Amino acid sequence: MNETTETLTIGVLAEAAGVNVETIRFYQRKGLMQEPDRPQGGIRRYGDADLARVHFIKSAQRLGFSLDEVADLLKLEDGSHCTEAREQAERKLADVRARLADLQRIEGALQGLVERCCAASGQVQCPLIAALQAA
Amino acid sequence: MNETTETLTIGVLAEAAGVNVETIRFYQRKGLMQEPDRPQGGIRRYGDADLARVHFIKSAQRLGFSLDEVADLLKLEDGSHCTEAREQAERKLADVRARLADLQRIEGALQGLVERCCAASGQVQCPLIAALQAA
DNA sequence: CTTGACTCTGTACTTAAGTACGGAAGTAAG
DNA sequence: CTTACTTCCGTACTTAAGTACAGAGTCAAG
Known part of the structure; x- marks a missing residue:
């Protein structure tokens, strides 16, 4: 039951999250989000977890956390910290x-x-x- | 009586103002301070007016003005605005x-x-x- | 007169958080 | 099958306020 449907393209994900496509890529480069596998040279698909991740980043930013601090928070994400x-x-x-x-x-x-x-x-x-x- | 003694080197001026020498040069490039004439390829000398100018910039910055805004304020400096x-x-x-x-x-x-x-x-x-x- | 410190000039680098772009490849509609 | 839109990827650019540095010139002390 952990298989959420991964249906969104990067453009749709960005739209849904209210950010620029380039911002998603930038977060990936920063290690704040990982990129889904590319099916045989095709297009990556994103799911709800990715959308939640963008929301997390943006919320933390609104509270004054820098992206580096967000990265630290994300390391604690499993709930045991x-x-x-x-x-x-x-x-x-x-x-x-x-x-x-x-x-x-x-x-x-x-x-x-x-x-x-x-x-x-x-x-x-x-x-x-x-x-x-x-x- | 307008001839204040211009005796400070840029290093002494920076020291007195509590800023880096490079910061003075940066303000000059930005047009926030003008550079004194160079006596036949010699070393520029600075006076109290220059020190006051650096203080002005730093005070305005502490109040939240950006350097561009400081530049605007400086245009009003003659007191008639x-x-x-x-x-x-x-x-x-x-x-x-x-x-x-x-x-x-x-x-x-x-x-x-x-x-x-x-x-x-x-x-x-x-x-x-x-x-x-x-x- | 030499040494060491300082100055001058121009250019390049820094941080943070993105944004923009160029060219190639995938994809969807007609 | 062609056209038009996306995606992918890498690289370069942006802003603000400086900081750093290389190479040449100047100045004061010993």
Whole structure:
């Protein structure tokens, strides 16, 4: 019962996954997906597992994982490495929180600049430019 | 009184600005800084204005501006385009806020995954992996 | 006057995540 | 059977922000 029907061409698979055909090939070259056998010089066929794999990659990317990190996650795929997977997700979470803190500092600084800018008119120099000059 | 002393070599300038010599040259190629004249095939000298320029670029980068955007800001440098500068900063602020919102969604999703992961032990598959599979 | 450090110039390489292309071969419709 | 579309394969190009390097010239100290 493990034989899911492999009926999709690469073009249909790409379409279904919402990515470019070249992206599929690129993932294959990267080792993120393996290519099905080619029946006597014919055309490769793909199945639901391949579609799920593309979804996995894209979901992980949306959560901020790089393709190299996705490759690490895929090594844990058999389900017996739950702890490692969680640890990696925790590292990524810490990472995301650090980036959040950075962006919040930047937001505050930009907002301050925008408010000061042109509030004081008749100035020799634009406060925004001056602030960047000095910082 | 506009003649600030131009005494720094490119190495000293880079050191003072905390960047690589090659970075200075790269900014010159990009048109973000102009190169001082070369006295009869000699060595170029840099002054405080050049140092301020590097600081400006680096500050703007820290606020999330790309080098192309920095180039745009630099065109407004004479102080008579305060409004344009503010508009650009406002666009960047909106941009930063959008990225903040994205990251916050990601944070929530990752945190949820980490919490569910291994909370349910004895599972066939790791919930984190399964969630990415399905998403 | 030589040595070693620095500068100048141009070109090439780096990373990440793809995208584009050219030519050959397979495949489906009419 | 021909035409048109895909697929396959390998290679090259893209963007951003630099980094690295080779070969030639310059400069200051000893």
